[in-house]
Amino acid sequence: xxxxxxxxxxxxxxxxxxxxxxxxxxxxxxxxxxxxxxxxxxxxxxxxxxxxxxxxxxxxxxxxxxxxxxxxxxxxxxxxxxxxxxxxxxxxxxxxxxxxxxxxxxxxxxxxxxxxxxxxxxxxxxxxxxxxxxxxxxxxxxxxxxxxxxxxxxxxxxxxxxxxxxxxxxxxxxxxxxxxxxxxxxxxxxxxxxxxxxxxxxxxxxxxxxxxxxxxxxxxxxxxxxxxxxxxxxxxxxx
Numbered sequence: 001x002x003x004x005x006x007x008x009x010x011x012x013x014x015x016x017x018x019x020x021x022x023x024x025x026x027x028x029x030x031x032x033x034x035x036x037x038x039x040x041x042x043x044x045x046x047x048x049x050x051x052x053x054x055x056x057x058x059x060x061x062x063x064x065x066x067x068x069x070x071x072x073x074x075x076x077x078x079x080x081x082x083x084x085x086x087x088x089x090x091x092x093x094x095x096x097x098x099x100x101x102x103x104x105x106x107x108x109x110x111x112x113x114x115x116x117x118x119x120x121x122x123x124x125x126x127x128x129x130x131x132x133x134x135x136x137x138x139x140x141x142x143x144x145x146x147x148x149x150x151x152x153x154x155x156x157x158x159x160x161x162x163x164x165x166x167x168x169x170x171x172x173x174x175x176x177x178x179x180x181x182x183x184x185x186x187x188x189x190x191x192x193x194x195x196x197x198x199x200x201x202x203x204x205x206x207x208x209x210x211x212x213x214x215x216x217x218x219x220x221x222x223x224x225x226x227x228x229x230x231x232x233x234x235x236x237x238x239x
Contacts, residue, residue, distance in 0.1 A: 009129040012068045017077035019139030025053035030078045032060045037074035084145040086118040094120040097190040101126045105136020106220045112140040114227040119146045164203025171205030191219045
């Protein structure tokens with residue numbers, strides 16, 4: 001079973017493992033095939049990719065029972081975790097105390113879609129390398145840069161001169177009317193509690209207006225709306 005303290009983690013599924021070999025093949029340690037996958041037309045493709053990346057392979061049904069709860073998971077990739085760091089010259093997506101692994105994976109995929117390649121995670125936070133997070137990213141994890149910080153203050157010390165847009169339910173500035181700086185960070189809080197009170201005095205408070213029939217949006221939906229509004233009209237994604 002996967003443990004956070006392990007130096008390695010897993011891609012559960014053929015498409016995720018394909019992304020691993022395509023984008024981070026140098027980090028791959030082993031690829032496991034379920035016997036049923038040998039009949040797939042993709043099996044020779046995977047074998048060649050593994051040979052090209054000098055990655056050993058094996059046919060091992062037992063590991064699928066141990067690691068995967070998906071019936072159709074026929075390929076598992078094991079890879080070495082790595083640190084990427086973030087580019088301080090870029091705009092950042094900051095997730096403060098995110099706790100749901102599925103949410104984190106979905107947000108990573110969404111961020112890549114809007115050209116946000118740099119993600120900041122403020123602890124406590126769920127583990128970005130948990131296979132459940134990796135699965136929810138649908139392979140986008142291999143395209144991002146990320147960094148963990150013990151506190152938002154620690155991040156601010158390194159983030160340089162930039163504007164902070166803190167998404168809060170008690171904010172008064174409408175997202176649709178906010179004046180966007182050239183260099184900024186979008187800051188979102190925990191799924192249940194949002195951003196704590198100290199963020200009332202940090203940067204610009206931003207509110208996503210909704211009908212009064214709901215209390216709030218889910219975190220992945222709120223992040224999606226924020227990313228869309230801040231990147232609307234951009235012709236090129238960040239690099």
